[in-house]
Amino acid sequence: MLSVGDLVATTLIVTGYPAEVGAGWLDPLLTYPGRLDVSLHVEPVPAQVASDRLRKQRARLEARSRAGQHHGRLEDPETEAAAADAAELAWRVARGEGKLFRVGLYLTLYATDRQSLADEASAVRALAESMLLRCQPATWRALQGWTTCLPLGTDQLEHTRTLDTAALASCFPFSSPQLPVTDPEDEHGVGPVLYGLDAASSGLVMWDRFAQDNHNSVTLARSGAGKSYLAKLEALRLLYQGVQVFVIDPEDEYTRLAHAVGGTVIRLGEPGVHVNPLDLAADGSVDQLTRRALFLHSFLAILLGQTPTPAEKALLDSAILTAYRTAGITLDPRTHSRTAPMLTDLATALTAAGPDGEALAARLAPYTSGSHRGPFEGPTTHRPSGHLTVYSLREVPEELKTAASMITLDAIWQTVTNPHDRRPRLVVIDEAWLLMRDEHGARFVSRMAKSARKRWAGLSVITQDAPDLLATDLGKAVVANAATQILLRQAAPAIDAVTDTFRLSAGEAAYLLTAGKGEALLCAGPGRRAAFQSAASEIEHRLITTDPAELIDDAPDADPGAAR
Structure with missing residues (x-):
């Protein structure tokens, strides 16, 4: 025990680990209600040293096994399992599929007096035992234990355990335990994107839509719940990872983001900007x-x-x-x-x-030849290209919004289906109800949702009209073909339809009725759900916010490179 100001502290050393763990397995310790510092020290082991140690370890285990057989003893399951694990690890290190690390895990507790500290220590040890962790107090080394858990990067206890890359990755302290970690060997995966902070723990909700059964998503929320904010945040972070993004933007909400990252804005409805519905695709197909x-x-x-x-x-x-x-x-x-x-x-x-x-x-x-001919009266003036293309439909008359949404989505689809240019892509349809309200538009979106994965593309359908979407067979088909489903705050009249479609519990339904702005529920199949609060950096927030109070002092958007 060590006196630290008005508090007393003690340190526990983790000496035993479970045989198998999952993502976010340290979360119970990180969310412990008392004051508890968790310190994880990692030191890489050189490849040559790792190979030599594994060879010696395998030799010792093999010698122990043979000695037991020589004396007529039964096989020791623990020895045999350790030998098999050592052999597998040795092969992975030899092939360069993993590395070894010395890892030390220490826990420092604080309390106001000795008795409270003893109670806290008992509670933490019981929690650790439930996680199959064995802990021992740092007897006679209280000062070294306390300094080891400070953010100094020094391990003065040096009680380490050798872990490989996969085991160490599972110790990442900020992952969400409700969602699986993306398989690093998944050749189709782009990489996880940070959605926000886990509402049930101190972890982060990170999700890779391109590693799922399909790459589509559906985002449902009432107006003002933050659905477009979250969509822009994900699009921006996917741009970091080389994903080509196309956006159908009815309300001109994505143009500031496009200007900031050097994207292209095509303002359909303005003079001189046209899309020819009769254009043929440039994919060289015979049909x-x-x-x-x-x-x-x-x-x-x-x-x-x-x-x-x-x-x-x-x-x-x-x-x-x-x-x-x-x-x-x-x-x-x-x-x-x-x-x-x-x-x-x-x-x-x-x-x-x-x-x-x-x-x-x-x-x-x-x-x-009439008043609505503007968007269609000339040859196509701009082709979707570059890393971000935004079709702004703000200038399109309301009577043409559905037709304009469909023709721009078709232009994007021609690019996505081009077999000569394969790359991960995301197609964002904001305010998708403009298309889904028409049978033919809904059928087009449904067909695209079913075939987008074959083109390494994800379709992001965003709408505030949840009841109408879920009331039709085509709308249900779009939802069914979305492996990623995001629900933000719902209106009371829509909650029953949402609850039935997504099989929400009573608690989840209540959460969506009272969720604040940016609070969401990510659904990715049975047993894979996580509530989170979307989180953006200050720079990201300035690029994607549409709050008039925050934009009142901003200069008007001006980008001479934008397509008009």
């Missing part, structure tokens, strides 16, 4: 024309405001092929590099098809 015709059927249904009848579908299909033939484009892949026709060319082909075609062309007139 480009067929796939484009199928997409145009869905896109034109959105413009027309209803699903065409079978007769109207036949007229539209004929007009689509006629417009391409007029432009010199046929099923022959060699013609696919020619300039694509425009929406006005399609209207011309419809007009030439007779009275029924003229009626369809008249219904499309607002988008070909």
Whole structure:
């Protein structure tokens, strides 16, 4: 025992460890309610020294086993298990798959008097025993134990245990025990992203969407709960790790972030910025024309405001092929590099098809020659490229938001499906209800959610309209195909639908009803849930916040390099 100011302290040395541990296994010690300092000292062992020691250890274990057999003794399970572990570790070190480290784990407790300290020591030792840890007091070395647990980086007790890389990684003190650590050998993994602080412990919630069964996510929250804030934070941190990010931004919330990181902002709806719905993909596939015709059927249904009848579908299909033939484009892949026709060319082909075609062309007139023609009246002016591309739809009229969201998502999808440019990508659809409210838009998002993983892409669907999303089969399909599901504060009318869909407990439902701004529940399958508070650095916060009170003194955004 050592007197430290008005307190007394004692140090416990961890001398025994469990055979197997999981991620965040030190969390019970880190969240102990009393005053407890946990000190972990790590010293790497040189590769040559590690090999020599493992060879000697294996020789000793083998000699002990043979001696027992020579004297007719039964096999010692502990010796055999230790020999097998030593052999496996030796091979991993020899192949460079792991290293050895000397690790010392020490605990220093504080209390106001001797009796309280003895009670605290008993409680901590009982907690350690429940974790299969054996502890011994640092008898006659109280001063050395206390200084060892100070943030000085010196181990004066030098009571260490040799651990390999994997075992040491599980000792990382800030991981969330509810979520598994990403497999470092997963060749498809980009690496974990910090989402925030674990609400139930002192750990961090780190998650790698690209290491899951699929790379999609769904974020549901009421307005003002912080869903877009969290989406921008994840996108920014994925940019650090080489992920290409595309964003459909209806409310111009991502432009400040794009300007700061050198991204591209395409402001659809402004004069001179167009996206041609009839553009063919540049992936060299032989079925480009067929796939484009199928997409145009869905896109034109959105413009027309209803699903065409079978007769109207036949007229539209004929007009689509006629417009391409007029432009010199046929099923022959060699013609696919020619300039694509425009929406006005399609209207011309419809007009030439007779009275029924003229009626369809008249219904499309607002988008070909009327007041809504702006986004579609010219060839595509900008292609999604670079590490971050934001399609800002703020200038698009409300009546065109659904159509604009779909055409920009299609332009992004053409880039994602290009087989000549494979890289991890994230497609963010903010305010996804703009697409999900229309059957054809919802079907397009659903198909994309099912096939994005094959293109090494993740689809992030963000919406505040949870009941409508969960009320349709297509919305449920999008949720079902999202391995990462994030729930922030929910409105009371929506909580029942959310509870049933995500199988929330009563406590989790109550948490979502009362959650503060930025507080969320990450769901990743049975038994893998973690409540957390999103956390950003000061610099990150300035880039992603949209709070008017915080932006009132900021200068207006100005970036001459932004696409307009």
